[in-house]
Amino acid sequence: MPIHLYVLRRVIFTIPILLGITLVAFVIANAVPSDPINANLPQSQLNNTELVEAFRKEWGLDKPPVEQYLTYLGNLLQGNFGRSIKSRQPIAEDIARYLPATIELATTGTVAGVVLGVVFGIISAVWQNRLIDYLVRAFGLIGVSVPVFVLALVGLTVLHAELGWVAGPGRLGARLTPPPNVTGLFLIDSALAGNWIVFRDALSRLVLPSLVLGMYISGIISRITRSSMLEVLRADYMRTARSKGLRERVVVLRHGLSNAMVPIVTVIGLSYGSLLSGAVLTESIFAWPGIGRYMFRASTSQDFPAIMGVSILIASIYVIVNLIVDVLYYFLDPRIRAA
Amino acid sequence: MSSTISLTPASARRKALNRAVYIARRNPLLVIGAVVIFAWVLAAPLAPSLATHDILAQDIASRLQPPSAAHLWGTDELGRDIYSRVLFGARITIPAGVSVIIIGSLIGTVIGAVAGFVGGIWDEVIMRLTELFMAFPTIILAMAITAALGPDIRNAIIALVVVWWPSYARLVRGMVLKVKQMEYVEAAACLGAPRAYILWRTVLPNCIAPAIILTTLDIGNAILTFAGLSFLGLGPEPTSPEWGRMVAVGIDYFDQWWTWLFPGMAIASLVIAFNFIGDSLRDLLDPRMR
Numbered sequence: 118m119p120i121h122l123y124v125l126r127r128v129i130f131t132i133p134i135l136l137g138i139t140l141v142a143f144v145i146a147n148a149v150p151s152d153p154i155n156a157n158l159p160q161s162q163l164n165n166t167e168l169v170e171a172f173r174k175e176w177g178l179d180k181p182p183v184e185q186y187l188t189y190l191g192n193l194l195q196g197n198f199g200r201s202i203k204s205r206q207p208i209a210e211d212i213a214r215y216l217p218a219t220i221e222l223a224t225t226g227t228v229a230g231v232v233l234g235v236v237f238g239i240i241s242a243v244w245q246n247r248l249i250d251y252l253v254r255a256f257g258l259i260g261v262s263v264p265v266f267v268l269a270l271v272g273l274t275v276l277h278a279e280l281g282w283v284a285g286p287g288r289l290g291a292r293l294t295p296p297p298n299v300t301g302l303f304l305i306d307s308a309l310a311g312n313w314i315v316f317r318d319a320l321s322r323l324v325l326p327s328l329v330l331g332m333y334i335s336g337i338i339s340r341i342t343r344s345s346m347l348e349v350l351r352a353d354y355m356r357t358a359r360s361k362g363l364r365e366r367v368v369v370l371r372h373g374l375s376n377a378m379v380p381i382v383t384v385i386g387l388s389y390g391s392l393l394s395g396a397v398l399t400e401s402i403f404a405w406p407g408i409g410r411y412m413f414r415a416s417t418s419q420d421f422p423a424i425m426g427v428s429i430l431i432a433s434i435y436v437i438v439n440l441i442v443d444v445l446y447y448f449l450d451p452r453i454r455a456a
Numbered sequence: 457m458s459s460t461i462s463l464t465p466a467s468a469r470r471k472a473l474n475r476a477v478y479i480a481r482r483n484p485l486l487v488i489g490a491v492v493i494f495a496w497v498l499a500a501p502l503a504p505s506l507a508t509h510d511i512l513a514q515d516i517a518s519r520l521q522p523p524s525a526a527h528l529w530g531t532d533e534l535g536r537d538i539y540s541r542v543l544f545g546a547r548i549t550i551p552a553g554v555s556v557i558i559i560g561s562l563i564g565t566v567i568g569a570v571a572g573f574v575g576g577i578w579d580e581v582i583m584r585l586t587e588l589f590m591a592f593p594t595i596i597l598a599m600a601i602t603a604a605l606g607p608d609i610r611n612a613i614i615a616l617v618v619v620w621w622p623s624y625a626r627l628v629r630g631m632v633l634k635v636k637q638m639e640y641v642e643a644a645a646c647l648g649a650p651r652a653y654i655l656w657r658t659v660l661p662n663c664i665a666p667a668i669i670l671t672t673l674d675i676g677n678a679i680l681t682f683a684g685l686s687f688l689g690l691g692p693e694p695t696s697p698e699w700g701r702m703v704a705v706g707i708d709y710f711d712q713w714w715t716w717l718f719p720g721m722a723i724a725s726l727v728i729a730f731n732f733i734g735d736s737l738r739d740l741l742d743p744r745m746r
Contacts, residue, residue, distance in 0.1 A: 261731065262728040266687050267703060390593040393593045397595055412599065416688070416690060417688065417690070421604075431592070435592070
């Protein structure tokens with residue numbers, strides 16, 4: 118199947134799921150609170166009949182539920198997520214402000230998690246049932262078992278407060294000014310501006326939260342890498358590769374890892390959801406001004422429109438990441454190309 | 457030669473015991489996990505006699521004291537004994553995590569069994585529904601639901617059940633699809649057994665083993681997520697000795713590490729123990745992982 122047909126098919130499969138996500142959010146936002154107006158407007162505006170009427174009209178609350186949902190969907194498609202009760206700003210603007218910080222953290226966290234997970238998984242499989250295998254597996258189990266917030270606090274105490282190896286919470290030191298906004302990612306923007314002082318500080322502040330997030334997903338990734346590698350290492354073509362006289366490193370990485378990659382890539386996509394969940398907890402501890410902390414603040418202050426906007430956004434990101442994973446299969450597994 | 461085959465009850469018991477010892481020796485993590493869980497499960501009901509202080513008694517004069525003989529794990533910002541509070545916390549976190557799994561797996565099993573057995577449009581609708589719930593990262597959906605219902609323990613459990621049932625529904629549905637092809641199911645139908653009887657008495661008992669295994673793998677995760685919700689302020693009220701909540705309160709006194717480390721270690725020890733057991737069970741039952 119040619120690549121564009123394959124991608125088109127996957128994208129079409131994704132559309133109903135994205136629609137469904139908005140439906141779930143709509144049901145939670147409208148069916149659970151007894152009165153959507155009470156839940157969506159700040160107290161001070163409830164007595165203002167004009168504002169209440171305008172809100173009713175904007176979201177079609179005087180119409181039957183199906184029409185209400187269609188209005189909601191129409192507004193979402195135009196990028197109108199509603200207005201946050203807490204910040205009084207359109208949620209789309211809030212999201213645009215906070216999302217880059219989360220993307221930066223989630224990306225470095227994923228890189229840390231994948232590197233740790235794949236390396237540990239390979240070590241574990243190559244030296245199966247040796248001491249190093251047990252140590253690596255125990256480390257992985259601890260990674261998925263210790264709450265992210267405890268890991269973060271221990272990291273801050275040891276690596277920041279005691280040893281001073283990494284910078285503390287926040288995205289940038291208080292005395293530094295953020296680089297001119299191009300991508301919203303401080304590492305890239307400061308490099309583009311040639312401001313290496315800001316770059317170094319931003320990087321130093323990314324290390325600990327990325328490691329904490331990475332540790333969280335590395336346990337899952339290393340487990341799958343191990344079992345997938347164990348299966349591949351026993352394959353006949355591995356023996357063939359060795360008998361050709363190839364070096365062990367080439368045998369394991371080129372012939373082994375590339376054939377073990379499909380389940381590993383799947384689990385990386387799936388663990389992106391854990392990463393986004395972990396980001397909520399991590400960001401609230403590291404005072405990281407991202408979408409996770411925004412969600413945390415929204416949910417503790419009953420800021421309904423913001424909660425729904427962020428839930429839809431995060432679920433959509435998760436679905437799209439898994440769509441990308443599906444497309445990656447095309448390149449990783451020649452059998453899919455032939456099908 | 458004569459008596460090698462006959463198995464008296466005593467020798468059967470000995471055989472079972474030998475097998476248990478063999479499994480335990482080969483899986484030290486299984487034993488460690490079981491011991492830790494047993495200790496916590498024992499500590500929860502015995503908390504009143506094991507605690508050294510009243511968990512609500514405030515003593516401002518001795519606030520934020522480091523661990524000492526008087527206060528084994530130190531005191532919190534109101535001078536309350538942290539060791540005693542962590543013990544009592546076991547009475548909240550463990551039942552909460554376990555009830556999420558029990559209720560979630562029961563609901564998921566029933567829905568999945570009906571979907572797989574009835575098939576057709578119902579199956580299609582239910583499966584698409586589970587996909588929607590699974591499209592949300594766990595804690596995000598749980599946060600949205602808890603915020604809608606209002607934060608307290610019961611609502612946190614309800615939110616987690618809503619998040620948890622779909623994976624069980626999908627698992628059991630897959631098993632039911634396989635089992636309903638079996639000849640003994642056809643035989644039951646030929647004998648004129650009603651469909652509901654066939655589902656509950658013939659099909660389901662042959663489907664629940666994987667669901668039970670999943671519960672042991674899952675319980676640690678449920679405890680972790682509940683503690684996370686509670687850490688975010690979406691669980692029990694701030695005065696509660698719930699572990700996640702205690703860690704959240706302890707962050708304000710970051711330098712007094714004992715305020716957050718001991719409740720944090722309590723969560724970690726319990727979840728590690730459950731994961732040790734789940735992992736060992738998976739290895740025991742899945743020969744590919746050996």
